[in-house]
Amino acid sequence: MHRNAKIYVAGHRGLVGSALVRALDRQGYKQIITRSKAQLDLRDAQAVDRFFEQEKPDYVFLAAAKVGGIAANDAYPADFIRDNLMIQTHVIEAAYRHQVQKLLFLGSTCIYPKLAPQPLQEHYLLTGELEATNEAYAIAKIAGIKMCQAYNRQYGTRFISAMPTNLYGPNDDFDLQASHVLPALIRKIDEAKELNTNVVEIWGSGAPRREFLYVDDLADACIFLMRFYEENDIINIGVGEDISIKDLALLIGEVVGYAGQFSFNKERPDGTPRKLVNVSKLTALGWKAETSLKAGIQATYDWYRQHRAGAAAR
Template sequence: MADTTGSDMKPGSFMSEKSAKIFVAGHRGLVGSAIVRKLQESGFTNLILRTHSELDLTNQSDVESFFSAEKPAYVILAAAKVGGIHANNTYPADFIAVNLQIQTNVIHSAYTNGVKKLLFLGSSCIYPKFAPQPIPESALLTGPLEPTNEWYAIAKIAGIKMCQAYRIQHQWDAISGMPTNLYGPNDNFHPENSHVLPALMRRFHEAKANNAEEVVVWGSGSPLREFLHVDDLADACVFLMEKYSGFEHVNVGSGVEVTIKELAELVKEVVGFEGKLVWDCTKPDGTPRKLMDSSKLASLGWTPKVSIRDGLRQTYDWYLENVVQKKQ
């Protein structure tokens, strides 16, 4: 009987195919732009990139036409509708529908048009709210999700399962990587719809610019979070494309935890805000702790390189150059 998981597939020669067509979906976002930088640094010369106005990934016929015309050899699926607690609570229909549409269209068209390998990227929010810590890959679907982002999480779980289903039925090399909380250049610094780290950075910067006496931060500051610089994730994605062809998704984390309070103090220091921090305990904290077990990826031979302090400095420099200066 054949191996129905497709685990007999051997890792390919991704790194030796520098002229192969690679479609990076979502290349202007936080993750996609970092992956493009990494591929270019690694010598890949044939990247296929489309903006949302050039290719709407939620439109099935447009996606099919694109794949039929371009015939990429490899796909890295970094396109997604993302946001923080506020955005997830406000737009649940968008978060489930848009993400399901994007990944279904891209994964299916990639398979039917002969793509050799696809990497689907999810998020650590796929795991149950009270998963064991650190969270192993095996914790998936073992308990209820965090209610504030379950719509997004369910879409991402469907993406993992879709990759596994195509591997089982078609012996197709579709793999999934699950990053922890990410930050870095090209992050979303929107005042309401951003994640905790860029939201903090913006708030401290604006408080400093306006000579404010204090900054109010949501929650108690007690939740623990793990952060990974997006350049480290991009490095891990290229590593997985070359080295991994397994059935199970792979966690991609830094293994380093900070409390939201420690993070806020660190951002305050990097930005240079001299005022005080006030915690608004009437606002939700979200998941109490979320550390991923990335030992599987480490055992394959990958470890992160960017420390959180260095990463925050780089990110703030980028914010000053690309967000603040453009407003002036």
């Protein structure tokens, strides 16, 4: 991927897409193509095809997706499966039709079975039942993986699929009705500190364990894979370590400077008991995450404090 290649980042305003743009710019790539949703609705097949015909990108990072936490996935399953199927189908087809050199499709570790052995290995895909609360989103992502693999087999394309673990970082979604657990906890704990609230309620038992990858590390991994990975099989991106939701809350409380207590509402869903990915495949290629969880939370919290009004209202 030479420095003057035309690189389209789909979803450049989101958590992952904005990190990709930062990383590409930092690494000296000169021709980064972006479009906002208002400029290009990826659910519109004809608009996507016209865009590819006009811009003729050499490389595509497919980071555009409808995403959300447990509450959003559980409440709007039709939106999650429909929008994601449309977005990825239109971009992948256009990339094939307009002879894109290489495409990276970003999935999610929620594609793996709910009760799969830990840590999650790539070959566990489609070996068991999915977590019910995000089944619609997971099925859409699995379809995207299989679509990339099918195009590679039938048309000889170079479409690769990477499965990042739980992500967080600058430009995350802090809406309590839609966000993932880490940004939601940052907001709740920060607001409790500001209001001198003694107790913060957290959904679930606090026992589930999650792995968290700082989004700028993910962006570096994606560029690395675009340059060096050519296999048809999926590849995990993560740190290889996890933490309980309870301990995560305590760590965020330490970063925020919150002196209160945490209560756990066990009537709310826990989701998957544990989700840790095996990253040996990626490590063997020569890439490893660099940002510690505490350092990443601090950077994310600093960004949230600077953008709090807008971030909380998104």
